Amino acid sequence: xxxxxxxxxxxxxxxxxxxxxxxxxxxxxxxxxxxxxxxxxxxxxxxxxxxxxxxxxxxxxxxxxxxxxxxxxxxxxxxxxxxxxxxxxxxxxxxxxxxxxxxxxxxxxxxxxxxxxxxxxxxxxxxxxxxxxxxxxxxxxxxxxxxxxxxxxxxxxxxxxxxxxxxxxxxxxxxxxxxxxxxxxx
Amino acid sequence: xxxxxxxxxxxxxxxxxxxxxxxxxxxxxxxxxxxxxxxxxxxxxxxxxxxx
Numbered sequence: 001x002x003x004x005x006x007x008x009x010x011x012x013x014x015x016x017x018x019x020x021x022x023x024x025x026x027x028x029x030x031x032x033x034x035x036x037x038x039x040x041x042x043x044x045x046x047x048x049x050x051x052x053x054x055x056x057x058x059x060x061x062x063x064x065x066x067x068x069x070x071x072x073x074x075x076x077x078x079x080x081x082x083x084x085x086x087x088x089x090x091x092x093x094x095x096x097x098x099x100x101x102x103x104x105x106x107x108x109x110x111x112x113x114x115x116x117x118x119x120x121x122x123x124x125x126x127x128x129x130x131x132x133x134x135x136x137x138x139x140x141x142x143x144x145x146x147x148x149x150x151x152x153x154x155x156x157x158x159x160x161x162x163x164x165x166x167x168x169x170x171x172x173x174x175x176x177x178x179x180x181x182x183x184x185x186x
Numbered sequence: 187x188x189x190x191x192x193x194x195x196x197x198x199x200x201x202x203x204x205x206x207x208x209x210x211x212x213x214x215x216x217x218x219x220x221x222x223x224x225x226x227x228x229x230x231x232x233x234x235x236x237x238x
Binding site for chain 1: 208
């Protein structure tokens, strides 16, 4: 039995996890000097979309429909990641970018989206959080900070993508930041 | 630029989810998802090295 208050706490933890994934992607991007490809960026967008359900749960109280939004986002993100896994599935294919702990970013992304789908299914099974008899608890500082952290991470990805791609379409294999390279900024 | 647009829409959607009405946030989510899928289809034109 999960109370609405506990559900909001778990949703806040999910937002911190999503922010951590987006932060790790940025950290590896700059530490390894590897620019994200369009499919990599779409997977990051999938994580940002995954956060919309938890933000709605924290702001308006837990509802099954909010988890439904996250399921749709996780399915889209898993499809983007699976596409990139299949592009590099052949033997001797070096993959795109460096492997971290044995897996490339898109493999980790696929695993994370599947874990998110399982977690969402489990949360939907806990119907006590949807009880209308209990008053909806106000989100505390912990949950509000989680909301604004994930918004900030998504906004940072917007800035990063503008700097990487400039006004043109993002190249399939980016080698430099278009806005930081003289003559290629458009 | 399309992908930057995706992140812009997602940022606006998250802010709407945090500050505005559910209906607006859900409508923006639908737009975000549609744009994400459109960008994916635009970039996913390479043939997969698979045979079944």
